[in-house]
Amino acid sequence: MFRLRRHIPLLCLVTLLLGAVAPAWAEGDAELQALGLLGGDEEQTTTTARIPRPISRIAENVTVITAEQIARLNVHTLAEVLQTVPGIQLSNPRTPGSFTFFDLQGAPSAHVQVLVDGIRQNDLIENNPEIGLIPVQQIERIEIVKGAASAAWGQALGGVINVITKSPDPDRQAGGELFASAGERLTTDLRTELSGTVGRVGYYLSGGNLHSDGLLPNNGVDNNNGHGKVVYTLPEDGSLTLGVDYRSASRGVLEWPAYDIHDNADTRSLNSYLAFNYQLADNLTLDLTTFFTQKETDYFGRNWSDGALVYNPESREKTGGGNARLTWGDSDYNLVTGLEYEHAQVTTTETIIKADLLDRRFDRWSGYANGAVTLGRFTFLPGFRLDHNGIGSNYFSYTAGLTCRLTDGTVLRGYTANGYSLPYALLNQSHGLQKVWTAQAGVESSDVPYLWLKGTVFYNKISNVEVADFTTGEVLLHRQVRQGFELEARTIPLYGLSLRGGYTFTDAYDHDSGQRLSDVPRQSAKLAVDYDSRELGLKGTLSGNYVWWNASADYQGRYTALLWDLTLTKRLFPDDDLSPELFFSVHNIFNGSQYDQTYYKNPGRWLEGGVRWRF
Numbered sequence: 001m002f003r004l005r006r007h008i009p010l011l012c013l014v015t016l017l018l019g020a021v022a023p024a025w026a027e028g029d030a031e032l033q034a035l036g037l038l039g040g041d042e043e044q045t046t047t048t049a050r051i052p053r054p055i056s057r058i059a060e061n062v063t064v065i066t067a068e069q070i071a072r073l074n075v076h077t078l079a080e081v082l083q084t085v086p087g088i089q090l091s092n093p094r095t096p097g098s099f100t101f102f103d104l105q106g107a108p109s110a111h112v113q114v115l116v117d118g119i120r121q122n123d124l125i126e127n128n129p130e131i132g133l134i135p136v137q138q139i140e141r142i143e144i145v146k147g148a149a150s151a152a153w154g155q156a157l158g159g160v161i162n163v164i165t166k167s168p169d170p171d172r173q174a175g176g177e178l179f180a181s182a183g184e185r186l187t188t189d190l191r192t193e194l195s196g197t198v199g200r201v202g203y204y205l206s207g208g209n210l211h212s213d214g215l216l217p218n219n220g221v222d223n224n225n226g227h228g229k230v231v232y233t234l235p236e237d238g239s240l241t242l243g244v245d246y247r248s249a250s251r252g253v254l255e256w257p258a259y260d261i262h263d264n265a266d267t268r269s270l271n272s273y274l275a276f277n278y279q280l281a282d283n284l285t286l287d288l289t290t291f292f293t294q295k296e297t298d299y300f301g302r303n304w305s306d307g308a309l310v311y312n313p314e315s316r317e318k319t320g321g322g323n324a325r326l327t328w329g330d331s332d333y334n335l336v337t338g339l340e341y342e343h344a345q346v347t348t349t350e351t352i353i354k355a356d357l358l359d360r361r362f363d364r365w366s367g368y369a370n371g372a373v374t375l376g377r378f379t380f381l382p383g384f385r386l387d388h389n390g391i392g393s394n395y396f397s398y399t400a401g402l403t404c405r406l407t408d409g410t411v412l413r414g415y416t417a418n419g420y421s422l423p424y425a426l427l428n429q430s431h432g433l434q435k436v437w438t439a440q441a442g443v444e445s446s447d448v449p450y451l452w453l454k455g456t457v458f459y460n461k462i463s464n465v466e467v468a469d470f471t472t473g474e475v476l477l478h479r480q481v482r483q484g485f486e487l488e489a490r491t492i493p494l495y496g497l498s499l500r501g502g503y504t505f506t507d508a509y510d511h512d513s514g515q516r517l518s519d520v521p522r523q524s525a526k527l528a529v530d531y532d533s534r535e536l537g538l539k540g541t542l543s544g545n546y547v548w549w550n551a552s553a554d555y556q557g558r559y560t561a562l563l564w565d566l567t568l569t570k571r572l573f574p575d576d577d578l579s580p581e582l583f584f585s586v587h588n589i590f591n592g593s594q595y596d597q598t599y600y601k602n603p604g605r606w607l608e609g610g611v612r613w614r615f
């Protein structure tokens with residue numbers, strides 16, 4: 001199955017580190033619970049199949065990140081959080097808040113559906129999500145599915161990143177947080193949140209500004225965001241939720257004097273929804289949601305030499321629609337069914353040559369059903385979905401999964417599924433959807449003393465991949481294979497110290513020619529040492545990121561370095577819950593280079609610090 005034979009030195013390093021210190025740790029239920037896989041009511045749940053399920057009854061390879069884990073990183077955007085997740089690699093991490101793309105186990109970001117409170121963040125033109133524009137302040141948890149998930153979510157050939165925002169504080173009328181940071185090149189992040197419940201009305205409000213003069217040439221950002229969620233609890237049962245999210249950004253995109261390029265872009269986006277939740281009967285819930293989204297992007301392509309504007313495409317997108325969902329059952333037997341509808345409109349105009357490049361309107365609808373049946377130690381997880389995409393052909397997705405709980409702390413899981421990704425709305429649709437058949441198998445265990453371990457092997461065969469033949473000018477349809485394995489490990493704390501890490505190997509090649517694909521991360525590793533002392537009010541994280549891009553030599557990339565970041569947070573009065581926290585971060589401590597394209601270099605070492613106050 002695999003063509004891999006070597007190149008796993010970082011995996012060995014992780015194993016040695018974990019093995020060297022494990023015997024000295026003290027065992028305790030609280031620490032083991034923190035590792036995330038124990039039986040009982042406290043087991044972590046996810047909504048990756050649109051219904052809450054214990055993580056031991058999920059067939060896919062899933063990663064969950066909580067608001068507490070995000071806060072200890074002292075980062076600014078979703079992009080920086082994802083950079084710490086095994087299997088995910090940003091392709092051009094630069095100034096926080098700037099444009100970036102990513103890979104998830106070899107799948108490009110256009111193949112991964114990103115959702116915020118169920119609202120799709122991928123644009124219509126290129127399917128790319130703007131993860132650098134999503135601030136971390138409002139995030140309650142992130143659920144990541146690594147692998148095809150079209151049976152639940154539609155176009156999700158490579159996976160899903162499901163962001164769930166914070167809910168109103170149910171215990172207080174008013175509370176919140178103030179956050180301010182400052183770093184080199186006037187990199188500042190000012191943000192606040194306010195949350196509470198008065199009578200039947202709960203509210204969560206947040207807003208902020210992320211600014212930087214740019215850690216690299218023409219890489220400045222000036223991003224504003226505002227987010228609100230109001231929940232009204234109905235007298236009998238159920239709730240109404242109104243959510244609004246607005247972001248604007250003015251960013252430098254690229255500067256390349258050798259080719260006389262100096263590009264910038266302005267972006268504005270609005271996402272809103274109104275959701276109704278009502279319990280019809282025991283274990284039967286109805287959810288109705290209507291939504292509206294709008295996104296505008298103005299791109300300014302200028303000469304680096306004289307600043308002349310040479311191209312100026314403007315794109316406008318609007319979507320509106322609704323969905324209905326019925327959820328039945330409990331953690332052993334459950335079924336979720338739903339219908340979705342969306343009307344979309346996208347236009348692109350080039351103002352310099354005064355040409356309309358795109359004006360397209362289309363309707364999408366879909367129906368889906370996913371369920372779970374638990375019999376003893378086994379849970380069966382079937383699902384299917386039919387999509388009418390409006391662009392491209394209709395598609396029927398399926399998934400079939402199985403988990404087996406060997407012990408209270410060990411689960412075997414596996415699934416097979418198909419999936420798809422939409423073609424670019426701007427391009428010719430005659431080639432249709434890109435499709436994938438995937439198979440995964442893995443094991444997750446906390447039965448080994450002091451450790452939590454997870455291993456997954458994956459195989460993805462993708463068809464209808466458009467490949468340009470530059471000698472003939474034709475676009476050919478190829479089949480590609482992206483396969484590999486992923487290993488993750490965490491430890492319980494010893495004197496406040498704990499380790500975590502992950503290693504991902506991806507072998508990507510053209511199925512027809514056998515040629516290995518370039519620009520796909522072949523190896524990547526994430527390492528971290530966490531420290532937490534409640535007595536001292538001190539916590540910190542030292543994190544490392546390594547990637548071997550296997551990039552084309554034409555791009556002149558450099559990625560041999562392991563980049564390290566350190567962040568320390570000190571609570572001024574450890575025993576006071578209202579105490580302010582001070583933090584300090586050093587990014588790229590050893591000033592290493594890690595980029596796959598010479599015109600998208602990573603920043604060198606840079607510093608920042610700030611304060612957080614929860615009230």
